[in-house]
Amino acid sequence: MAETDVLRKQVPSYLAEAQMIKQGAEARVYRGRFLGRSVIIKERFPKLYRHPSVDEKLTRRRTAQEVRSILRCRRAGINAPVVYFVDYNNHCIFLEDIVHSVSVRDYIVPVQATVQGTEHLQTLAEKIGEILAQMHDEDVIHGDLTTSNMLLLSKAEHKNINLVLIDFGLSYISALTEDKGVDLYVLEKAFLSTHPNTEAIFERLLKSYTSSSKKAPAVIKKLDEVRLRGRKRSMVG
Amino acid sequence: MHRMHDLELFPEYTVTQLLFKDLKNAAELRKMAVNSEIRGALINPTMIVDAFQILVAANKAVHLYKNGKMKTRSLYSEIIFNLSPTNNISEAFKRFGISDTDNAVYIVLVHNKEETLNVDDIIAKVDGQQIDVDQVSELTDAAIVKKLYKVAPMEERCGSLLDAVVCRMATKDVA
Numbered sequence: 521m522a523e524t525d526v527l528r529k530q531v532p533s534y535l536a537e538a539q540m541i542k543q544g545a546e547a548r549v550y551r552g553r554f555l556g557r558s559v560i561i562k563e564r565f566p567k568l569y570r571h572p573s574v575d576e577k578l579t580r581r582r583t584a585q586e587v588r589s590i591l592r593c594r595r596a597g598i599n600a601p602v603v604y605f606v607d608y609n610n611h612c613i614f615l616e617d618i619v620h621s622v623s624v625r626d627y628i629v630p631v632q633a634t635v636q637g638t639e640h641l642q643t644l645a646e647k648i649g650e651i652l653a654q655m656h657d658e659d660v661i662h663g664d665l666t667t668s669n670m671l672l673l674s675k676a677e678h679k680n681i682n683l684v685l686i687d688f689g690l691s692y693i694s695a696l697t698e699d700k701g702v703d704l705y706v707l708e709k710a711f712l713s714t715h716p717n718t719e720a721i722f723e724r725l726l727k728s729y730t731s732s733s734k735k736a737p738a739v740i741k742k743l744d745e746v747r748l749r750g751r752k753r754s755m756v757g
Numbered sequence: 758m759h760r761m762h763d764l765e766l767f768p769e770y771t772v773t774q775l776l777f778k779d780l781k782n783a784a785e786l787r788k789m790a791v792n793s794e795i796r797g798a799l800i801n802p803t804m805i806v807d808a809f810q811i812l813v814a815a816n817k818a819v820h821l822y823k824n825g826k827m828k829t830r831s832l833y834s835e836i837i838f839n840l841s842p843t844n845n846i847s848e849a850f851k852r853f854g855i856s857d858t859d860n861a862v863y864i865v866l867v868h869n870k871e872e873t874l875n876v877d878d879i880i881a882k883v884d885g886q887q888i889d890v891d892q893v894s895e896l897t898d899a900a901i902v903k904k905l906y907k908v909a910p911m912e913e914r915c916g917s918l919l920d921a922v923v924c925r926m927a928t929k930d931v932a
Contacts, residue, residue: 584931
């Protein structure tokens with residue numbers, strides 16, 4: 521038992537050799553090598569401000585949920601990075617490194633400026649709406665939908681848009697329309713604040729979402745309700 | 758011809774893979790594995806899509822071994838168990854381990870860098886033709902793999918069969 525404790529407390533050696541690319545409040549993301557491939561390693565580091573046994577349970581649960589959501593998405597044909605290995609001791613997830621891609625956020629910013637850009641953005645919005653509809657039909661709630669969490673594989677820009685969803689860290693399984701509505705609300709807020717003057721594009725996204733799923737109308741109705749509820753909204757009346 | 762790979766996460770361990778077709782003595786080899794004359798995992802290659810699949814199973818096995826969390830009794834049986842998409846141990850052995858009538862075998866060995874491994878010793882025991890592990894795709898039964906791992910046609914839109922297989926292997930403890 522002492523040996524396992526020691527293994528748990530020390531920082532895994534493989535992280536020392538990997539290159540950290542991002543640090544968030546919940547996890548650190550690294551790029552490293554694994555079985556001859558380039559991988560992304562997501563480490564949910566221990567939170568010292570939490571009680572240790574609570575931290576362990578919560579971290580383990582979040583790791584499991586993330587991995588479960590990814591598998592569920594892939595099974596439904598939604599592109600998400602392949603999980604290669606999960607180290608439940610150190611709460612590290614080893615994921616496929618998606619190379620040759622650009623985040624939707626970084627794609628929209630320059631394209632928005634051009635004239636032909638708006639048409640491409642319409643097609644992109646349609647594709648996103650379609651994929652989110654599929655995801656929600658699988659009862660997967662992403663939890664952190666932003667344009668930075670969607671990657672475009674740089675293949676044929678105009679024809680087949682290949683989208684990969686990443687960062688399932690806050691995701692969970694739920695059939696509730698409320699949860700799906702909130703998921704879309706999160707995206708709407710993130711989308712409109714990151715990309716000003718894109719209301720029409722987001723409208724297109726929602727239209728595409730509606731036509732891609734039978735359960736969509738109920739979700740959109742919930743979205744309307746959630747919008748009225750949001751921050752700085754008067755609940756009077 | 759045989760493939761050796763040092764596990765990045767456990768640099769003191771090396772995984773050696775050998776592949777043989779036209780196998781004549783499967784029953785004999787199985788007996789040798791049981792009585793530890795051959796210290797390795799003898800795997801049915803028709804279930805294997807790529808050498809990477811084996812490495813993923815071996816890596817997970819070594820990780821669990823080092824943490825005392827293996828589900829089976831030995832490192833080699835753990836490798837075979839890790840290949841399976843389910844948590845049923847005997848089913849895993851039945852489907853992924855070799856049987857007496859198989860005509861090909863995929864042998865996986867895991868050893869410490871310090872131990873010298875006599876590969877020729879093992880090759881001598883096999884009555885079959887050794888081929889490169891990259892050629893395992895010639896022996897793969899993709900239809901059975903898809904059925905066993907329950908790969909939906911939808912899934913092939915977002916990745917290869919190998920991706921589907923490896924993802925399930927990695928997530929089966931919580932799926």
